[in-house]
Amino acid sequence: MSLITVLNPEYEEDNQRHVSMATRRELIEPVTIAVIDNSKPHAKELLTYVAEGLRDYLPVDEIIVHSKPSAGKPIDADEAEMLAARAHLIISGLGD
Amino acid sequence: MPCFERNASVGSMATSLTLVESNVQEEFFTRGWTDGLPIIPPTPERINAMLITGGVEGDKVVGMVPERSRAISAEKAAINAVMAGCEPKHFPVVLAAINAMCDPAFGCNTVLTSTGGAALCVAISGPSLEDLGFNATRNALGPGHRANATVGRAMRLVAMNVLGARSDYLDGSSLGHPGKYTMLVAEEPPPEQWDPLRVELGFREEETTVTLLATEGPHQVSNQLNGTAEGILASLASAMTNPTTYGVGKGHQVLLVLGYEHRRILVESGWSKRAIQEHLVEASRVTPSYLEDAGIVMEHTTQNDMTPDADGKLATVRTPEDIFLITAGSPGAGWSAYIPTWAPTVHSEAVTKVVQFNTSGSNKSNEGAQ
Numbered sequence: 301m302s303l304i305t306v307l308n309p310e311y312e313e314d315n316q317r318h319v320s321m322a323t324r325r326e327l328i329e330p331v332t333i334a335v336i337d338n339s340k341p342h343a344k345e346l347l348t349y350v351a352e353g354l355r356d357y358l359p360v361d362e363i364i365v366h367s368k369p370s371a372g373k374p375i376d377a378d379e380a381e382m383l384a385a386r387a388h389l390i391i392s393g394l395g396d
Numbered sequence: 397m398p399c400f401e402r403n404a405s406v407g408s409m410a411t412s413l414t415l416v417e418s419n420v421q422e423e424f425f426t427r428g429w430t431d432g433l434p435i436i437p438p439t440p441e442r443i444n445a446m447l448i449t450g451g452v453e454g455d456k457v458v459g460m461v462p463e464r465s466r467a468i469s470a471e472k473a474a475i476n477a478v479m480a481g482c483e484p485k486h487f488p489v490v491l492a493a494i495n496a497m498c499d500p501a502f503g504c505n506t507v508l509t510s511t512g513g514a515a516l517c518v519a520i521s522g523p524s525l526e527d528l529g530f531n532a533t534r535n536a537l538g539p540g541h542r543a544n545a546t547v548g549r550a551m552r553l554v555a556m557n558v559l560g561a562r563s564d565y566l567d568g569s570s571l572g573h574p575g576k577y578t579m580l581v582a583e584e585p586p587p588e589q590w591d592p593l594r595v596e597l598g599f600r601e602e603e604t605t606v607t608l609l610a611t612e613g614p615h616q617v618s619n620q621l622n623g624t625a626e627g628i629l630a631s632l633a634s635a636m637t638n639p640t641t642y643g644v645g646k647g648h649q650v651l652l653v654l655g656y657e658h659r660r661i662l663v664e665s666g667w668s669k670r671a672i673q674e675h676l677v678e679a680s681r682v683t684p685s686y687l688e689d690a691g692i693v694m695e696h697t698t699q700n701d702m703t704p705d706a707d708g709k710l711a712t713v714r715t716p717e718d719i720f721l722i723t724a725g726s727p728g729a730g731w732s733a734y735i736p737t738w739a740p741t742v743h744s745e746a747v748t749k750v751v752q753f754n755t756s757g758s759n760k761s762n763e764g765a766q
Contacts, residue, residue, distance in 0.1 A: 304417040306437045307410040308400060309429050309475045309557040311466055339699035367698040370742045372506025374463055396511050 327388055330361030334387035336375065337367040340396060347391050354389075398423065408440060409455050409471055424479075428562060431552055431577055435479035446474035449484035450491055451754025458491055459498030461559055463505035464566070468494055472558045473550075480550035480578075485528060486543055488751050489606060490550045493518050496608035496747040497551065503744040507610040508561040512642060513569030514610035514738035515576050516551040519651060519722055521583040521594040522604030522751070530582035534726035537581065537614050537653065537733060548578030573613040581653060581735075586723040587663045593722050596669060597748050604751040607720060609651055610744045611735045612641070619658065620730035625665035628658045628732075629672065633679035635734040636712055639690035645682050645710035646700050646740040649718040652676075653733040655725040673716035680712035699742050720746060 333351045337344040344365055351363045366383060368375060375383070383390055400411035415423055420437045424430050436442070447454055447470060454471030461468075470491070477490045497504050497516065507514050525532060529543035539545065555561040563569070569576070583593055594605040615638070619631040632652060637644055654662070662672060684694055684704055694702040704710055713719055718741065725731065737744065 302417045303414050304420060304437055304439060305412050305414050306420060306439060307408055307412050307443060307471075307475050309438060309472065309479060309553065311472065311558045311560065312409075312411060337698070339697050341695055341697055343697075370503070370506070370699050372503050372510070372739075372743045 327358065330359045331389055332362045332364065332387045333360055334383050334390045335363060335365045336383070336390060336392035337365055338371040338393065338395075339368050340371050343371075343393065343395070347393055351391055358389075397426075408443070409469065410475065412440075428564070429557055430479070431549065431556065433577070435553075436481050438475040438478040442478045443471065443474045445484045446477055446482070446487045447471065449754060450474070450487040451752070451756065452491065459494045461498060461504050464559055466559050468498070468554060468558050473554055476553040476557055477546075477550040480553050481542065481546040482550050483529070483542065483546075486547050486550075488753050489518075489520065489528075489547050489604075490554075492606045492749045492751040493547070493551055493608055494554060496606060496749045497555075499747040499749075501745045502608060502610070502747045504559070506743050507738075508555050508559060509566055509568050510739065510743075511568050511570045512738040513567075513572035513576065514744075515573065515579040515613065516548070516555065517575065517579040517581065517609045517611040517651065517735060518548055518551065519581045519583065519593065519607040519609065519720065520547075520604065520751075521592050521607070521722070523602055524604070525582050530580075532582040532584035532724045536584070536724035536726075544580045544582060545578050548580040552576060552578060575611065575613045579611070579613075581651065581722060581724060583722045584724045586669075587659060589663050590659075590669050590723070593720065594748075596721075599748070599750060604753070605748050606751060607746050607748040609649065609720070609735070609737055609746040610739070611651065611737050614653070614733040614735045617658075617732040617734050618730065619732075623661060625662050625667050628661055629667075629675055629679065632732065632734065633676055636676065636680040636736070637682055637686075639682070639687045639692055641736050642738065643736055643740050644680075644712045645684075645687050645692075645702060646695075647711050647714045647718075647742075648740045649720065649737045649746055650713060651720045651722060651735040651737075651746075653722050653724050653735065655731040655733070656727045657730040658732045659723050669721050670716060672721060673719045676719055677711070677713055677716055681707070681709040682712060683709050700740060714741070 335347040421434050452470040456470045457467045458470050459468040531541035561567040617635045
């Protein structure tokens, strides 16, 4: 019975930087909701419908829509900063 | 199940397993580490040979995909290249292709995740491909040549094992296609009137380059009886405008593999590569009604705004540079191949990198794999 040593081909997480979730903050009323449209067909309509539905639970002042140029690319740091400055609550989604 | 060890004696950052040799294949299958085919066991000796020939230290990061919080070390690339069956002399090609895959323009995260199921198609152009064992002639897109088969396979194994592109994890392909096992096109030196792909893209004649495209499988383009350049170009344009190809009318890129007869006729008729590209940009423009007749619905989203241009048509490829012309294949009856990218350029663009061969044979850093 001969033994052989082989190396693990998978990613190993030793060097991965773990990040924790941002601190939850209390909502400031009235609420501005931002929707991140991933640019797939009907994404904007679906997420805006969800945001409109929140009017039953929150004093929503404004719903803003931010459309990405491609579903495959994340928003960049400037966009994230802009959305964080403008909105109290952000809805995004992943899908086809 | 055998346990991982961190074994400094093998000089590795990766964990290792000690297995009964006859159990290796089943162990790798069970752990989901293969593409469904058997692998070469990645032993420390084989991996070290890869790294030495590649001229790169094992802990060097040779690519990153920030959206996945993943970095690819040279060692992990080498492990997967060994598993794919690569010879050490091909490792610099794998490193250059990984470098291309991790270029932000390629959109690796999307390419590997999309339901469209794209292949990592490597087009290699260089002055000594035959010496390296790449086949660019008979059966250029088919089986039978280790270099062609294993470099492409190494890319897929890296994607699966290091970047998590597996069916049970981050690969959302609805169907996928056989090119996802391996896909590499080697360029046959073109007729002397034409520049090879690497020169056309601005690289030097003596350099070897890899161009990585996220593609569908190859579509054979048959034209065996029409001996005119116009007839061949009409056939290519027709192939390029299949309305059910996702990028038609949306602005994607294509790799056109011009077979022996077709390129001979085009050259003898005085067509330059640039003239062919410009012609096909125009000839592949389509009207909305052409697509709608095939049941396609016009999209008006930020990623795909299918509002026609002033001529009432939509671009299938927007610029001549979006058509990559490569010559390959042996004399036959009259075949070429059309390989479209799986999605418009807003999602992914082809990326070309120079292969950095380690001429010293020593274990130094590989600048092309930054």
